[in-house]
Amino acid sequence: MNAVNASAVKKVLIVGGGIGGLCAAIALRRKGIAVDLIELKAEWTVYGVGIIQQSNVVREMAKLGVLDGYLDAAYAFEDVAIYGPGGQLLARIPGQRLAGPEYPANVGISRLALHNVLCNTALELGAKVRLGLSVETLTEQADSVSALFTDGSSGDYDLVVGADGLYSKVRSLVFGDKYTPRFTGQAVWRYNFPRAPQIDHLANFQSAEGNAGLVPLAGDLMYLFLTSHEPDNPWMDTATLAEQMRVRLQGFTGLIGELREQITDSAQVVYKPMEVVFVNEPWYRGRVLLIGDAAHATTPHLGQGAGMAIEDAVVLSEELTAGGDIAQQLQRFMARRFERCKYISESSVLAGDKEMAHDREFDRIGLVKQMLARTAEPI
C-alpha cells in the first residue's frame, strides 16, 4: 500500500451521503485522507426495499473492509436465473465468487441495512459528517477548492467529490445545465414479501409487457420488482398503487401470479419512474469530481447502478494515493471508470428500450452474461 503522505490530496469534501458518498468516505479514510461529508437530508434515512449487489460489488466490499458486517446484514446467494412469464426456466447463470472462495457470489440486502453498515463504518473511521445542508458555491483556488455551505459555513479542500445523485447540485455547479436527467419511458414497481423458500437466488421473469423479478434480502424477506412502460410519465394516485401494480402483473402466472394477488397495501408499493443521465466527458473540472449517479445514473435493468458508484469510490481512493499530481490522478481515475460505466449505462437503457419495443429477438440472457463477464474483469 502507498504511504499516505505520498498523496497530494489530504482533505476531501464529499457532497452526498448515499451509497457512493459513504463508500468514498470509507475508502478515503482507509488511506488516511481526511473526509468531511455533507448530506442534504436532515434525517439520514433511506427508503424501503432492497438492492441487488453482484459479484463485482462483493469484491469491492472486501476491498472496503466491510465484508463481514455487510454479509451479516445481507442474504448471500449464488445464481441468477431467468424464467418465462409462467416460471419456465430459460437460463441459470452460475455466480462467480470474485471476493474469494469463502465468500458468496452475489448478495441481496435491504437499503436500510446497507446504509447502516456503510454509515457506521464511515463514522468509526473518522469521517466528519454534517446533515441537513448542501454546497452553495465552489470556488477553485490555486491549490484547493473553497466551499461555501448553505448554512453559511465554509471550508477549503484539496478535492470535492460530488456524490449527490441524479439531481446533483455539484454537477450543476460544474457543468451548468449541460446534463439533465431524462425519463426513459419506464417505471419500476417494488413490493416486499416474506421470502418464498425457492427464492434462494435472483429470479428474473420475462414477459412481453415487462420484466419482473424476485430478490432475496434476508432469511424471511424478499422483494418483487416489475418494470413497466409508462408513456409520458403519468402522475400516479398513491392510493391506487397496489391495484395498478396488480394490473401490470397480469401477464405473469406461477409464483409471480400468486404473489400479485397479495399486493393489497398501496402504502407499501414503491413506485419510481426511471431517469438517467450520463456525463459524456471527464467527470471533473479542476479539483471537483462527480461519482456515482451524479455522473452516470442509469436504469436498474442490470442491477449495477450502485455497483458502479461503489467501484468509483474504491478506484478513486487507489488513484489518489498512487502518486502524481491531482490532474494525473483524476485522469487515471477516468481511464479506469469511463468506458466501464458507459457500457453499464448504455446496456441498461438498451434493455429497457427493447422491453418497450416488445422486441422478442432481443437476447437479454446474452446481455446479462456479457455484463457479468465484463464486470468480473479487474477494474
Ligand SMILES: Cc1cc2nc3c(=O)[nH]c(=O)nc-3n(C[C@H](O)[C@H](O)[C@H](O)COP(=O)(O)OP(=O)(O)OC[C@H]3O[C@@H](n4cnc5c(N)ncnc54)[C@H](O)[C@@H]3O)c2cc1C
Ligand atoms: C428502482 C431502482 C432500483 C435499483 N436497483 C439497483 C440494484 O439492484 N443494484 C444496484 O447496484 N443499483 C440499483 N439501483 C441504482 C442505485 O440505487 C444507484 O445507482 C445508487 O443509489 C447511486 O448511489 P449514489 O450514492 O451515487 O446516489 P444516491 O443514492 O442518489 O445518493 C445521493 C445522496 O446525496 C444526497 N444529496 C442529494 N442532493 C444533495 C445536495 N445538494 N447536497 C448534499 N447531499 C445531497 C441525497 O440525499 C443522497 O443521500 C437502482 C435504482 C433504482 C431507481
